[in-house]
Amino acid sequence: MGEGLRIAVIGAGIVGTSCAFFLQRDGHRVTLLDPREPGTGTSFGNAGIISLGSVAPVVTPGLLRKLPALLTDRTSPLAIRWAYLPRLLPWLSRLALNARPARLERLASAIAELTARCDRAHDLLIQECGLGELVRSGGWLWVARSPATLLEASATNRRLWDRFGRRYELLDAAAVHALEPALAPDLVAGLLLPENRFVLDPCRYVQGIARGFLERGGTYLQAEAEGFAFEGSRIAAVGTSRGLLPVDGVVLAAGAFSKRLAALGGVRVPLDAERGYHVMLPHPPSSLGRPIYACEHGFVMAPMAAGIRITGGVELASPWAPPDFRRIRRLVPLAQRLLPGLSGEILSEWQGCRPTLVDSLPAIGPSPTTPNLWLAFGHQHIGLTLGPLTGRLIADLVAGRDPGFDLSAYAPGREYW
Numbered sequence: 001m002g003e004g005l006r007i008a009v010i011g012a013g014i015v016g017t018s019c020a021f022f023l024q025r026d027g028h029r030v031t032l033l034d035p036r037e038p039g040t041g042t043s044f045g046n047a048g049i050i051s052l053g054s055v056a057p058v059v060t061p062g063l064l065r066k067l068p069a070l071l072t073d074r075t076s077p078l079a080i081r082w083a084y085l086p087r088l089l090p091w092l093s094r095l096a097l098n099a100r101p102a103r104l105e106r107l108a109s110a111i112a113e114l115t116a117r118c119d120r121a122h123d124l125l126i127q128e129c130g131l132g133e134l135v136r137s138g139g140w141l142w143v144a145r146s147p148a149t150l151l152e153a154s155a156t157n158r159r160l161w162d163r164f165g166r167r168y169e170l171l172d173a174a175a176v177h178a179l180e181p182a183l184a185p186d187l188v189a190g191l192l193l194p195e196n197r198f199v200l201d202p203c204r205y206v207q208g209i210a211r212g213f214l215e216r217g218g219t220y221l222q223a224e225a226e227g228f229a230f231e232g233s234r235i236a237a238v239g240t241s242r243g244l245l246p247v248d249g250v251v252l253a254a255g256a257f258s259k260r261l262a263a264l265g266g267v268r269v270p271l272d273a274e275r276g277y278h279v280m281l282p283h284p285p286s287s288l289g290r291p292i293y294a295c296e297h298g299f300v301m302a303p304m305a306a307g308i309r310i311t312g313g314v315e316l317a318s319p320w321a322p323p324d325f326r327r328i329r330r331l332v333p334l335a336q337r338l339l340p341g342l343s344g345e346i347l348s349e350w351q352g353c354r355p356t357l358v359d360s361l362p363a364i365g366p367s368p369t370t371p372n373l374w375l376a377f378g379h380q381h382i383g384l385t386l387g388p389l390t391g392r393l394i395a396d397l398v399a400g401r402d403p404g405f406d407l408s409a410y411a412p413g414r415e416y417w
Contacts, residue, residue: 018391039206266369
């Protein structure tokens with residue numbers, strides 16, 4: 001390959017950093033470009049779950065039926081800033097169209113194709129970047145106060161897990177408390193996804209990948225990508241807040257902020273942000289051994305290196321709207337009921353933007369109009385899970401290698417509904 005191509009990767013979250021690593025590993029001269037430090041944007045705040053069990057699209061028929069109740073409950077997992085609704089309506093209507101049963105089955109199959117392959121890419125990064133101390137096995141545990149609640153909350157997922165061969169185990173009270181003795185005694189039903197792993201510090205995980213990329217000769221430019229300079233149909237340079245960056249190719253992996261640059265590269269995508277929040281609390285004297293999903297309230301308690309992270313739910317609002325932490329703070333007393341001994345002291349708060357396309361599938365592939373632009377965004381709630389695999393796939397596409405399965409479902413120029 002010689003010196004390889006000069007490639008700019010825009011976005012230093014888990015997806016962009018993984019793209020930079022795999023492209024650099026192929027011998028390309030890669031510049032990773034972001035106005036923030038690697039891993040400090042949306043990748044900073046997730047629940048840390050490497051989720052092979054994620055196969056369902058963002059919106060399902062069951063969720064649509066629950067919308068009125070969700071929007072009137074102050075502790076529900078869904079909130080809308082009503083002033084933003086007129087702009088959201090086209091995106092929301094297309095999300096709803098993709099919840100039709102026949103369409104949902106096709107989308108779930110496409111998601112399952114990705115999550116089934118994510119472990120190997122994570123394993124390579126863990127080994128080559130020395131990240132083993134940040135990753136734990138043990139699965140992901142769903143809990144409820146009654147078997148009926150658990151079965152209802154997991155019904156769509158269990159049907160899809162059965163279809164796509166994902167392992168899960170239904171647990172009684174004794175089995176739940178054998179796994180997690182610190183949980184409240186009234187949690188009497190559980191569901192374990194044993195193949196899932198979890199990351200103790202997602203930010204450090206991304207920073208570890210970035211460190212591996214830099215140690216192998218990659219370049220990091222802390223700057224804002226503002227546009228492209230073209231020669232014919234090809235991008236010749238990326239315009240940045242620190243000047244022009246000449247390139248032979250560009251990978252756009254800027255998450256929820258990819259839409260404008262994608263349009264400049266000839267791709268109009270139905271992308272918007274699902275805003276997420278978390279709060280960090282100190283570990284109690286008897287803590288958790290794995291992430292816990294509370295079925296009654298729709299949030300996750302994740303044991304991180306620095307404490308217990310409470311995260312969950314979606315706020316639909318402008319990506320640039322100021323954060324409103326009231327809803328996530330209301331989950332703290334509910335978490336204390338689930339985990340006795342958990343302090344109500346909030347160590348830190350965070351808000352970020354999940355990038356979601358209307359069909360719940362990421363855009364992974366070349367622009368249909370700009371030959372040297374590749375897109376890698378739209379991973380909704382499973383960016384941590386799919387980031388390394390996306391990096392490997394982008395490297396395969398740039399090199400002209402067979403990625404091993406059909407990527408047409410994720411093509412940026414596809415029909416989205």
